[in-house]
Amino acid sequence: MSADSGLGALREEIDAIDGELLALLARRRGAVERVAAHKKAHGLPVYHPSREEDLITDRRARALAAGLPPDCVEDVFRRLLRESRVQQGRETARHAVRPGARVLLVGGDGAMGRCLRRWFEDAGYEARVLDRGDWPRARTLAAGCDAAIVSVPIDRTESVVAQVSGVLPPECVLADITSVKAGPVRAMLAAHAGPVLGLHPMFGPTTHTLDKQIVVAVEGRAPERCSWLLEQLAAWGAVVMPATAEEHDEAMAVVQALRHFATFAFGQFLERRRVDLRRTLDFSSPIYRLELAMVGRLFAQDPDLYAEIIFATAERRALLAEYAASLHANLPMVEAGDREAFHREFMRIAEWFGPFGDQAIRESTYLIDKLVERF
Amino acid sequence: MSADSGLGALREEIDAIDGELLALLARRRGAVERVAAHKKAHGLPVYHPSREEDLITDRRARALAAGLPPDCVEDVFRRLLRESRVQQGRETARHAVRPGARVLLVGGDGAMGRCLRRWFEDAGYEARVLDRGDWPRARTLAAGCDAAIVSVPIDRTESVVAQVSGVLPPECVLADITSVKAGPVRAMLAAHAGPVLGLHPMFGPTTHTLDKQIVVAVEGRAPERCSWLLEQLAAWGAVVMPATAEEHDEAMAVVQALRHFATFAFGQFLERRRVDLRRTLDFSSPIYRLELAMVGRLFAQDPDLYAEIIFATAERRALLAEYAASLHANLPMVEAGDREAFHREFMRIAEWFGPFGDQAIRESTYLIDKLVERF
Numbered sequence: 020m021s022a023d024s025g026l027g028a029l030r031e032e033i034d035a036i037d038g039e040l041l042a043l044l045a046r047r048r049g050a051v052e053r054v055a056a057h058k059k060a061h062g063l064p065v066y067h068p069s070r071e072e073d074l075i076t077d078r079r080a081r082a083l084a085a086g087l088p089p090d091c092v093e094d095v096f097r098r099l100l101r102e103s104r105v106q107q108g109r110e111t112a113r114h115a116v117r118p119g120a121r122v123l124l125v126g127g128d129g130a131m132g133r134c135l136r137r138w139f140e141d142a143g144y145e146a147r148v149l150d151r152g153d154w155p156r157a158r159t160l161a162a163g164c165d166a167a168i169v170s171v172p173i174d175r176t177e178s179v180v181a182q183v184s185g186v187l188p189p190e191c192v193l194a195d196i197t198s199v200k201a202g203p204v205r206a207m208l209a210a211h212a213g214p215v216l217g218l219h220p221m222f223g224p225t226t227h228t229l230d231k232q233i234v235v236a237v238e239g240r241a242p243e244r245c246s247w248l249l250e251q252l253a254a255w256g257a258v259v260m261p262a263t264a265e266e267h268d269e270a271m272a273v274v275q276a277l278r279h280f281a282t283f284a285f286g287q288f289l290e291r292r293r294v295d296l297r298r299t300l301d302f303s304s305p306i307y308r309l310e311l312a313m314v315g316r317l318f319a320q321d322p323d324l325y326a327e328i329i330f331a332t333a334e335r336r337a338l339l340a341e342y343a344a345s346l347h348a349n350l351p352m353v354e355a356g357d358r359e360a361f362h363r364e365f366m367r368i369a370e371w372f373g374p375f376g377d378q379a380i381r382e383s384t385y386l387i388d389k390l391v392e393r394f
Numbered sequence: 395m396s397a398d399s400g401l402g403a404l405r406e407e408i409d410a411i412d413g414e415l416l417a418l419l420a421r422r423r424g425a426v427e428r429v430a431a432h433k434k435a436h437g438l439p440v441y442h443p444s445r446e447e448d449l450i451t452d453r454r455a456r457a458l459a460a461g462l463p464p465d466c467v468e469d470v471f472r473r474l475l476r477e478s479r480v481q482q483g484r485e486t487a488r489h490a491v492r493p494g495a496r497v498l499l500v501g502g503d504g505a506m507g508r509c510l511r512r513w514f515e516d517a518g519y520e521a522r523v524l525d526r527g528d529w530p531r532a533r534t535l536a537a538g539c540d541a542a543i544v545s546v547p548i549d550r551t552e553s554v555v556a557q558v559s560g561v562l563p564p565e566c567v568l569a570d571i572t573s574v575k576a577g578p579v580r581a582m583l584a585a586h587a588g589p590v591l592g593l594h595p596m597f598g599p600t601t602h603t604l605d606k607q608i609v610v611a612v613e614g615r616a617p618e619r620c621s622w623l624l625e626q627l628a629a630w631g632a633v634v635m636p637a638t639a640e641e642h643d644e645a646m647a648v649v650q651a652l653r654h655f656a657t658f659a660f661g662q663f664l665e666r667r668r669v670d671l672r673r674t675l676d677f678s679s680p681i682y683r684l685e686l687a688m689v690g691r692l693f694a695q696d697p698d699l700y701a702e703i704i705f706a707t708a709e710r711r712a713l714l715a716e717y718a719a720s721l722h723a724n725l726p727m728v729e730a731g732d733r734e735a736f737h738r739e740f741m742r743i744a745e746w747f748g749p750f751g752d753q754a755i756r757e758s759t760y761l762i763d764k765l766v767e768r769f
Binding site: 025026029030032033034036037038039040041042043044045046047048050051053054057058061063070074077078081082085086087088091092094095096097098099100101102219221222230231232233235260262266267270271273274275277278280281282283284285286287288289290291292294295296298299301302303304306307308309310311312313314315316318319322323325326327329330333336338339340341342343344345346347349350353354356358361362364365366367368369371372375376377378379380382383385386388389390391392 | 400401404405407408409411412413414415416417418419420421422423425426428429432433436438445449452453456457460461462463466467469470471472473474475476477594596597605606607608610635637641642645646648649650652653655656657658659660661662663664665666667669670671672673674676677678679681682683684685686687688689690691693694697698700701702704705711713714715716717718719720721722724725728729731733736737739740741742743744746747750751752753754755757758760761763764765766767
């Protein structure tokens with residue numbers, strides 16, 4: 020048998036097996052569809068972490084027994100589980116915790132406002148939009164509303180809160196989705212006597228599924244009358260993370276402002292030096308490719324969104340100045356090529372990172388494998 | 395039917411389908427094993443990019459026809475293809491381009507040296523180690539060698555090259571795997587009259603497969619007599635990327651020194667501020683989680699490896715100083731909260747990034763999905 024014809028026959032065999040695999044995947048999808056219908060009918064949540072982990076543990080054990088590599092089998096089933104959540108989510112997205120309730124979207128013509136509107140309307144809520152031009156009709160729009168969600172840029176949040184609270188029914192939940200929480204929650208509590216809830220969805224308007232997306236929730240007033248809104252987010256697949264406004268803002272200064280500023284400054288330097296990106300990618304390790312993708316991603320998005328995040332508060336701006344000073348303070352060590360000083364500093368930081376290092380290696384190795392797999 | 399028993403029956407159905415899936419995956423693995431044996435017997439390469447792309451295109455089309463989401467099906471088959479390359483690679487790793495050739499590993503007791511030794515020995519080469527204590531026997535070890543690969547820290551590469559070249563047979567290929575190339579290649583050409591090859595493997599000693607890993611190759615002298623070494627790397631699954639020493643070093647200053655220094659400085663600042671990592675992760679977007687994993691990964695590794703990369707040359711150290719100054723120059727804008735200036739700067743950089751932005755969004759979105767899927 021020649022090299023080519025032998026390989027050809029084997030490839031035909033693999034193609035046939037893959038055909039059977041696809042047929043099974045289609046059968047599996049049918050079964051998942053019936054699970055989704057069942058969950059919808061009984062008001063059960065889409066994401067069931069312990070069922071998923073049990074399933075993965077079982078499939079890994081069966082893989083081992085069948086002589087298959089368990090990591091590969093786990094990856095395949097994780098991918099199928101994600102698809103199954105998305106598929107079920109599409110069904111349950113139409114499930115309203117409070118069907119027919121009226122939700123006023125203040126700033127509803129913005130990107131996040133439009134995104135919320137779609138979610139609420141698809142679930143059978145009555146979504147009303149109050150944007151810049153609608154203030155003359157504000158009282159009519161607000162009449163009978165069960166919730167008002169303020170979705171405007173940070174620097175206008177507090178003034179819009181003051182303005183809208185004048186027309187809200189006293190029982191209406193007043194919420195905002197701004198990426199800082201202390202100021203807006205304080206402003207909502209001062210302006211509105213009814214239930215108050217601060218939200219920060221950790222995703223952008225282009226997100227096509229709320230599957231496992233985090234929404235930080237800051238209690239304002241009368242949490243028992245705000246809970247249906249949080250239950251609705253959970254029904255859409257989101258993970259609601261309670262926090263105080265202060266701890267949220269402190270964490271966000273790092274998670275958003277500092278991290279985005281560092282990424283901005285790195286991209287800025289690449290541009291100043293006119294670095295040949297393509298050529299660096301030719302030579303790159305998967306890590307660099309991944310990091311460069313993060314930089315490129317920032318500059319492919321809306322500058323004003325980033326300006327808003329980076330410059331939100333005086334505390335954030337002070338933190339960034341501190342960061343620049345801290346980075347700059349390494350220059351004597353760098354210029355002297357002082358490896359001993361670097362070693363000492365590195366070890367001190369490594370010790371502080373502690374067990375997080377293991378998690379970081381595990382997660383980043385997984386992603387690097389995924390990157391190598393795909394590109 | 396109650397909510398629980400209905401769901402139970404559906405889950406049993408899914409479990410049964412998954413059992414059939416696993417059986418098919420095992421059959422597929424058997425077929426891939428026969429492909430591997432066939433490729434080994436006929437000396438064919440493991441990685442066949444066009445066959446893989448054809449397969450993906452076909453499976454996507456069949457998925458669409460079967461009402462399955464093509465992206466999910468593509469992910470599943472990419473994962474199976476990776477496993478299949480690893481599986482085949484394990485077979486072909488034992489395939490030697492020049493069986494029985496003698497390879498002298500200078501610095502062979504270091505981490506990369508031990509890694510190379512394992513690869514060469516598994517493929518049926520005679521690997522000899524020449525480390526610090528072995529210099530008295532250097533002439534004996536070098537006798538009859540077909541290649542000598544210098545694998546020592548950057549700052550010792552040139553002196554070790556000078557030392558070892560005195561004992562090498564004139565026809566022996568002299569190569570190095572240092573992460574800078576201009577100095578070492580110049581040193582090898584000056585010290586050795588025979589074939590010379592500069593290599594830079596873009597992976598670390600813990601890499602368990604060379605599958606799609608990049609190795610930069612800088613021509614020194616007599617490339618036709620070095621080619622078997624490059625063919626061997628390709629046979630192991632690596633992608634050999636030719637470059638001049640100068641373009642390699644210029645790109646690496648960014649890919650390695652600058653990027654690692656930026657990551658170091660970010661982790662350093664987190665430590666100085668005693669940022670609560672766990673809490674930031676609770677609130678984090680997948681992007682932050684990914685970026686923090688990259689920082690944690692660095693500090694979980696060897697400080698001296700990073701010191702070596704960051705401080706390698708005076709040009710690199712100057713580049714880092716320039717970067718710190720560039721980042722620092724943003725402070726007036728940050729302190730003034732000057733969003734207009736930020737907007738202008740952002741747009742200028744975004745324009746320079748140009749079409750890379752699309753690629754960055756595509757790659758990072760894929761990885762974010764993978765991260766959400768897994769953790």
